[in-house]
Amino acid sequence: MTIIDGKATAATIKQEIAAEVAEMVANGMKRPHLAAILVGHDGGSETYVRNKVLACEACGFDSTLIRFEDDVTEEELLTCINGLNENEDIDGFIVQLPLPAHISEQKVIEAIDYRKDVDGFHPVNVGRMNIGLPCYLSATPKGIIELLRRYNIPTSGKHCVVLGRSNIVGKPMASLMMMKNFGDATVTVCHSRTANLKEICRNADILIAAIGRPEFVTAEMVKPGAAVIDVGTTRVPDTSRPKGFRLCGDVKFDEVAPLCSFISPVPGGVGPMTICMLMLNTLAAAKHEYYPAE
Ligand code: GUN
Numbered sequence: 001m002t003i004i005d006g007k008a009t010a011a012t013i014k015q016e017i018a019a020e021v022a023e024m025v026a027n028g029m030k031r032p033h034l035a036a037i038l039v040g041h042d043g044g045s046e047t048y049v050r051n052k053v054l055a056c057e058a059c060g061f062d063s064t065l066i067r068f069e070d071d072v073t074e075e076e077l078l079t080c081i082n083g084l085n086e087n088e089d090i091d092g093f094i095v096q097l098p099l100p101a102h103i104s105e106q107k108v109i110e111a112i113d114y115r116k117d118v119d120g121f122h123p124v125n126v127g128r129m130n131i132g133l134p135c136y137l138s139a140t141p142k143g144i145i146e147l148l149r150r151y152n153i154p155t156s157g158k159h160c161v162v163l164g165r166s167n168i169v170g171k172p173m174a175s176l177m178m179m180k181n182f183g184d185a186t187v188t189v190c191h192s193r194t195a196n197l198k199e200i201c202r203n204a205d206i207l208i209a210a211i212g213r214p215e216f217v218t219a220e221m222v223k224p225g226a227a228v229i230d231v232g233t234t235r236v237p238d239t240s241r242p243k244g245f246r247l248c249g250d251v252k253f254d255e256v257a258p259l260c261s262f263i264s265p266v267p268g269g270v271g272p273m274t275i276c277m278l279m280l281n282t283l284a285a286a287k288h289e290y291y292p293a294e
Contacts, residue, residue, distance in 0.1 A: 004269055007272045009272075013279075017060075021059060021061065031060060031061055033061060034064075034093065036049050036052055036095075039069075040070040045097075051275055052278060053065055055276065077095075082111070092285035094278070120139070132181065136284070139277035144208065144273070153227045158205035158206055159185065159186050159204055160183060160185040160188070161203070163211045177208075185206065201221040208229045209231060210250065211250050212250065214248040215250070215251065216250045222260065227262040228262070229269070229270060230263070231270050234247070248266065251266075
């Protein structure tokens, strides 16, 4: 059984990016520049955005953090997005989700110029991804594909079961695993209403758990020799930790790990790769890799 080290893989990729940026700058190009909009003070979002800014520093990118309070109006936010769309120094930007209930996330996502949408959430990028055109890929599925590749985990012709159907992870993950140039696998998507869920999971050569329920996947749901990827990041209360919580995956690691050929842990598996893929998307934006400069 091999434990997939997402932290080490992400560190390697960040070094690769930093080396490329150093070369770009030496050749007279500007540093890639990522902006992030953060609304409110949600603990999880604060941490994610802080880590994104730190990752920019590690990669040699410029970064700009724009903060709004919870009571920002949708109009103010949309004005800020328009400014970033038009700001030529900004290569790509993200609006950290979730947003307060009075703001339409969909409206916000669609206001972002798809050529700067390094999260890959805009319908143009989602649509292009689904028909195999160059585009920004959503960071979590992209990070999982990268881990499968770097660990030489066979996917072509295999049965991949994706647990979860979210727009950010489950759906794009299933799409990429199905596509010839990515997973080339046979894909089943399961969710909270799936009948025979245990039997279907037990049939998976590759099981990707993104259902958001701590320790949902137990040993009886895993085929011996399967590769298991855990996308769960639920904060569960833990008074023994300085922060009063710990991150818990969707997989009951201790009982599932001995059965697996490969398993990604939480923390230290998919999580560190996600931010790293945002950096790769920002680098691609700076290089106009998917959408030519006008
Ligand atoms: N909230 C949780 N994950 C993400 C992400 O990947 N991007 C943004 N913008 N918000 C998130």
